Structures are given as C-alpha cells and as structure tokens.
Amino acid sequence: MLCPRCSLSETRVIETRTSEGGRVVRRRRECPSCGYRFTTYEKVEERGILWVVKKDGRRESFDRQKLLRGLMRACEKLPVPLDVLEEAASRIEALLRERESGEVLSLEVGDLAMEELRRINKVAYVRFASVYREFTDLSNFAAEIARLIEEREDKHDNH
Known part of the structure; x- marks a missing residue:
C-alpha cells in the first residue's frame, strides 16, 4: 500500500x-x-449494480455513501457513534443486495433507513421521517411522536 x-x-x-x-x-x-x-x-466488491428506482421513475445506482450521509444528517448533534451508522448502512445494503432483481424502490430504502433509526435513536428517527414522509405541518410531527410514545408505553406494559 x-x-x-x-x-x-x-x-x-x-x-x-x-x-x-x-x-x-x-x-x-x-x-x-x-x-x-x-x-x-x-x-x-459487490457484483452487479443495484439500481434504485426513484418516485418519479428515474433510476440511479445505489450509493452507500449517500445512504450513510442521510443517516448522519438525521443524527447530527446526537450521541450516535459513526460506527453504529456505518453498521446500519451495511445492514440496509446487505438486505437490498439479497433481492433477486437488481432494482429496489427508493421507498424501500427509506423504510429500511427509518427502521434502523427507530432502533438507534428516536429523535433521529423523527428527523428522518419528517423529511422522508414530507411532514407539512406540526400535526404530522405530533402524530409520529404520539405513535412513538404509545409504542414505548406498550413495551413497558408488557414487561
């Protein structure tokens, strides 16, 4: 080297x-x-190109760095180590590459990213969801936060 x-x-x-x-x-x-x-x-080195089909029908090659930047942006100023985000990006990429077709919808990439962030940090999850789901007003934020609180309470009630 x-x-x-x-x-x-x-x-x-x-x-x-x-x-x-x-x-x-x-x-x-x-x-x-x-x-x-x-x-x-x-x-x-992965074989073959993984294509991401955007909402408007355009296709672009999967870019792990772009995914990682999105995860990092959601976690800005939060105590989330970079290696945790890199591992999340790797899990997402591995799941996408397991598919038979070589194409994946951008919505699926976003859903997987939201699942990872929901597990890693709830604030980062809400930040990402607000952009990804295009929250237009405060009621969208309130509904998502209420859903998270309800999940947390359900978990505490079951334990």
Whole structure:
C-alpha cells in the first residue's frame, strides 16, 4: 500500500480489525520512511449494480455513501457513534443486495433507513421521517411522536 504522504510502496500493518459484522477489514498502517500513520479498509466488491428506482421513475445506482450521509444528517448533534451508522448502512445494503432483481424502490430504502433509526435513536428517527414522509405541518410531527410514545408505553406494559 502506498504511503499517502511520501508514496513509499512498502508500508507496514500495525493493527487489523474487522468491522461491519466481519464484512470489512480495517487496517492501521505506518510508513517506515516518514512515520505517517493511516487507515485502510478492505471489503468485497459487490457484483452487479443495484439500481434504485426513484418516485418519479428515474433510476440511479445505489450509493452507500449517500445512504450513510442521510443517516448522519438525521443524527447530527446526537450521541450516535459513526460506527453504529456505518453498521446500519451495511445492514440496509446487505438486505437490498439479497433481492433477486437488481432494482429496489427508493421507498424501500427509506423504510429500511427509518427502521434502523427507530432502533438507534428516536429523535433521529423523527428527523428522518419528517423529511422522508414530507411532514407539512406540526400535526404530522405530533402524530409520529404520539405513535412513538404509545409504542414505548406498550413495551413497558408488557414487561
């Protein structure tokens, strides 16, 4: 692996870890020439393109980074670690790639993202839902929050 600072071709691995449920290998590396430390990620390249069909019928290739940015935006200023969001994005992508067709509706991607956020952080879930479901007024927010409160109370009553 080339050193990003001095371009030496022989860097050494100082630590290796798996992440995203074992689907990614993270390596900390160090350049013996300049001492620069950096991180690389290794993952299997997926076969075939996964197409996302938008509401207006347009198709675009699935972009995991776009999904991750949406999750991150919903969690801004909340105590949600990045690795939790990366794992959520990986779970969503894995579910989508299991499908037979190579196409998925953008609504399905959004629904999966909302499920993940609902589990991770309720505030992030409401933020995402407000954009995704195009909340137009305060009553939409109130209805969604009431639904969350009702779910929480049902869980407490059952335990």
